[in-house]
Amino acid sequence: MPVATRGMMRGVPHDRLRPMGAEMMLSNAFHLFIRPGVESVQKLNGVHGMMAWDGPILTDSGGFQVFSMSDICKLHEGGVKVENPIHGGWIDWTPKMAFEVQAGLEPDVAMVLDHCPSEPSNRDDVAPAVERTMRWAKEQRELHEARGGAGSGQALFGIVQGGIFEDLRTECAIGLREMEFDGYAIGGVSVGEAHAEMMTAVESSAAHLPENKVRYLMGVGTPIDIVESVARGVDLFDCVFPTRTGRFGTALTHAGRLHLLNARFREDTDPIEPGCNCSSCLSMIPRGAIRAGFQSKEINSSMLVAVHNLHFILDLMKRIRVAIAEGSFEELRAEIAQVYRPRLT
Amino acid sequence: MPVATRGMMRGVPHDRLRPMGAEMMLSNAFHLFIRPGVESVQKLNGVHGMMAWDGPILTDSGGFQVFSMSDICKLHEGGVKVENPIHGGWIDWTPKMAFEVQAGLEPDVAMVLDHCPSEPSNRDDVAPAVERTMRWAKEQRELHEARGGAGSGQALFGIVQGGIFEDLRTECAIGLREMEFDGYAIGGVSVGEAHAEMMTAVESSAAHLPENKVRYLMGVGTPIDIVESVARGVDLFDCVFPTRTGRFGTALTHAGRLHLLNARFREDTDPIEPGCNCSSCLSMIPRGAIRAGFQSKEINSSMLVAVHNLHFILDLMKRIRVAIAEGSFEELRAEIAQVYRPRLT
Numbered sequence: 001m002p003v004a005t006r007g008m009m010r011g012v013p014h015d016r017l018r019p020m021g022a023e024m025m026l027s028n029a030f031h032l033f034i035r036p037g038v039e040s041v042q043k044l045n046g047v048h049g050m051m052a053w054d055g056p057i058l059t060d061s062g063g064f065q066v067f068s069m070s071d072i073c074k075l076h077e078g079g080v081k082v083e084n085p086i087h088g089g090w091i092d093w094t095p096k097m098a099f100e101v102q103a104g105l106e107p108d109v110a111m112v113l114d115h116c117p118s119e120p121s122n123r124d125d126v127a128p129a130v131e132r133t134m135r136w137a138k139e140q141r142e143l144h145e146a147r148g149g150a151g152s153g154q155a156l157f158g159i160v161q162g163g164i165f166e167d168l169r170t171e172c173a174i175g176l177r178e179m180e181f182d183g184y185a186i187g188g189v190s191v192g193e194a195h196a197e198m199m200t201a202v203e204s205s206a207a208h209l210p211e212n213k214v215r216y217l218m219g220v221g222t223p224i225d226i227v228e229s230v231a232r233g234v235d236l237f238d239c240v241f242p243t244r245t246g247r248f249g250t251a252l253t254h255a256g257r258l259h260l261l262n263a264r265f266r267e268d269t270d271p272i273e274p275g276c277n278c279s280s281c282l283s284m285i286p287r288g289a290i291r292a293g294f295q296s297k298e299i300n301s302s303m304l305v306a307v308h309n310l311h312f313i314l315d316l317m318k319r320i321r322v323a324i325a326e327g328s329f330e331e332l333r334a335e336i337a338q339v340y341r342p343r344l345t
Numbered sequence: 346m347p348v349a350t351r352g353m354m355r356g357v358p359h360d361r362l363r364p365m366g367a368e369m370m371l372s373n374a375f376h377l378f379i380r381p382g383v384e385s386v387q388k389l390n391g392v393h394g395m396m397a398w399d400g401p402i403l404t405d406s407g408g409f410q411v412f413s414m415s416d417i418c419k420l421h422e423g424g425v426k427v428e429n430p431i432h433g434g435w436i437d438w439t440p441k442m443a444f445e446v447q448a449g450l451e452p453d454v455a456m457v458l459d460h461c462p463s464e465p466s467n468r469d470d471v472a473p474a475v476e477r478t479m480r481w482a483k484e485q486r487e488l489h490e491a492r493g494g495a496g497s498g499q500a501l502f503g504i505v506q507g508g509i510f511e512d513l514r515t516e517c518a519i520g521l522r523e524m525e526f527d528g529y530a531i532g533g534v535s536v537g538e539a540h541a542e543m544m545t546a547v548e549s550s551a552a553h554l555p556e557n558k559v560r561y562l563m564g565v566g567t568p569i570d571i572v573e574s575v576a577r578g579v580d581l582f583d584c585v586f587p588t589r590t591g592r593f594g595t596a597l598t599h600a601g602r603l604h605l606l607n608a609r610f611r612e613d614t615d616p617i618e619p620g621c622n623c624s625s626c627l628s629m630i631p632r633g634a635i636r637a638g639f640q641s642k643e644i645n646s647s648m649l650v651a652v653h654n655l656h657f658i659l660d661l662m663k664r665i666r667v668a669i670a671e672g673s674f675e676e677l678r679a680e681i682a683q684v685y686r687p688r689l690t
C-alpha cells in the first residue's frame with residue numbers, strides 16, 4: 001500500500017499510482033481526525049472521496065504515530081492522552097474513539113488502536129503493552145461486532161505486539177486469533193531493531209495467525225525486509241520507505257541502491273535505471289540532471305526518484321506474486337538478498 | 346515557455362508538458378553555468394539532453410537574475426561582477442562570457458546579456474542602462490556573426506530596455522533592429538510597475554520591432570498581461586507566475602483566481618476547475634483535500650495546482666492563436682479583462 005498519511009501522497013502524482021500497479025492505499029485516522037476532521041472528510045465523501053481513490057483504503061488507528069510523539073503523550077489504561085499538534089489542547093485517544101473515528105472516515109479496513117512500546121527489547125515495557133493491546137483489541141472487536149462486523153462494509157484488523165520477544169508475540173497472536181478479526185497485522189517492528197530481530201518478531205507472530213486471513217506487516221519496508229517477511233507468510237505491507245528515501249536522493253534499482261547525490265553521477269546521461277518503464281525513467285531525464293536538481297533542492301528531482309522507487313517496490317510485489325505462482329520464489333529471495341543486504345545492527 | 350531555470354521544472358512533472366501543449370522551454374544560462382557547469386551540461390548532451398527536451402529551448406543570459414542580486418553584484422562598463430552564490434569567489438559576467446556560455450550550453454535560442462535597471466521609473470538609471478545594453482548587444486551581435494549567425498544552429502535575440510520611458514524604449518528597439526537580430530525580446534518589465542506602465546513599455550518597444558521576427562516579452566505573465574501584450578504584437582512569453590502562484594495555493598480558472606487556502610473550500614468536493622481536462626482536475630482530487638494538503642505543506646497540493654495553472658496559461662495561448670485566426674481576438678480580450686483585472690499600482 002502506498003502511504004498517504006494525511007490523505008495525500010507525497011511526491012508521487014496520484015494518477016501515476018494505478019499504472020504502477022497500486023491497488024490499495026493507506027491513510028492515518030489520527031492525522032485525518034486532526035485535519036481536516038471527521039466531519040469534513042465525510043463531507044468530502046469519506047476517505048475515498050477525499051483521496052479520489054476507488055480501490056480499497058486502509059486507515060491506521062494512529063497508535064504508532066501517537067506513541068512516537070512520546071513527549072506530548074500520556075499513556076493511561078483506557079487509552080492515551082495526546083496534545084493536539086495543530087489546534088492545541090489534549091485529545092483522549094481511546095480504543096472507542098479510534099474505532100468511531102474510523103467508522104466515520106469510511107475506509108474499507110480499520111485498524112485497532114494498539115500500544116506500540118518505544119523500546120521493543122525492554123521486556124518490562126513490552127509485556128504490559130501486549131496485555132493492554134489485547135484488552136483494547138477485545139473492546140474494539142466488540143464495538144465492531146455491535147456495528148455488524150465485516151457486514152458493516154468495514155473490516156477490522158487486530159495488531160500483534162510483543163517487541164522482539166517470541167513468547168510475547170506468540171501469546172498476542174493467539175489471543176487476537178481467538179477474538180476472530182477480519183485480518184491481522186504485525187506491529188511494533190522497524191523501530192530500529194536489526195533485520196534478524198525483526199524476522200524473529202515477524203515469524204513468531206505470523207506463524208500463529210490464520211493463513212486464510214490477510215497478514216499485514218506494518219511500516220515495512222525495504223526490499224530485503226519485504227521478501228523475507230513474505231517467506232514467513234506476510235501478504236500486505238505499507239511503508240514510506242520508497243518515497244521518503246527517493247525524496248532524499250536514493251534510488252532503488254535491480255543492482256541495489258544508488259545515491260544519486262554522489263559525484264560520480266554528475267555527468268551521467270542514463271535515466272535513473274535504464275530499462276525501467278516507470279514514468280521517471282521513460283522521461284529520460286539523466287541522472288546528472290537529477291543530481292543537479294537535488295543540489296538545488298528542486299522538488300522535481302525528489303518526485304522523479306520517489307515515483308521510480310514506489311514503482312520498484314510495487315514491481316517487486318508483482319514479481320513475488322509471480323514467483324510464488326511459478327514456484328521460483330527462492331530464486332527471487334536469493335537475488336534480493338544478494339543485492340539488498342539486511343540491516344545488521 | 347514553461348520555465349526550468351536550473352534545467353528542471355518546479356512542481357510540474359516533465360511528461361505532463363507535451364500533453365498540455367508546451368512546445369518551447371526556457372532555462373537560465375547563468376544558473377546552469379554555476380551548477381552543474383558548462384562542461385557537465387555538455388557531457389549531458391547540452392541543455393536538450395539535460396532537460397530531456399527535443400523541442401526548442403531558449404536560455405536567458407542571466408542578466409535579470411544577476412541584477413536582481415544587487416547586493417552581491419558590481420556593475421562595470423564591460424559587464425557585471427557577481428559573487429558566485431554556490432562556490433564563492435567572483436565571476437565577471439561579461440557579454441562575451443554570456444555569449445560563450447550559451448554557445449556551450451547549446452540552446453536553440455540564446456539571449457544577449459543586457460542591463461536591466463532596478464528602478465524602471467528612474468531615468469538617471471534607465472538611460473545609461475539603455476546605452477550599455479545597446480553597446481553590449483552590438484558586441485554580442487558581432488560574436489554571433491563570427492560564429493556563423495543563425496546558421497550556427499543557434500539564434501540570438503536582442504533585448505529592448507528603457508524602463509517606463511517611451512522614447513528610450515523606442516530608441517533601443519530601433520537600435521537593436523538595425524543590428525538585425527534573429528529575434529527580439531522586451532526586457533525590464535514586470536518589476537513592480539502598474540499594468541498601464543507595462544503596456545506603455547511593451548507598446549513603445551514592440552511597435553518598432555520587425556513583425557516578421559519573434560517578439561518575446563520576458564518574465565510575463567498574468568492572463569491580462571499576456572492578452573494585452575499579444576494585442577500589441579507580442580508572440581512569445583515565459584513566466585514562473587502560473588507554477589509559482591499555484592505552488593502557493595492560487596488556482597487560475599476561467600472564472601478568475603481561486604485562493605484554495607480559503608476556508609470556503611474546506612469541504613468542497615469539486616476538482617480545482619470542473620470541466621478542465623488537465624491531469625490534476627481529471628484526477629478528481631477535491632479542493633477540500635488540496636486545501637488540507639496545503640495546510641500540511643504537502644508538495645502534492647503544490648504540484649496539483651502548478652500543473653493546473655500551467656495548463657490554464659498554455660490553453661490561454663492556444664485560445665489566443667485560435668481567436669486571432671478566427672477574427673475573434675477582441676472578444677477573448679474582453680473576456681479576460683472582465684475576469685483578470687489588471688494590476689493598478
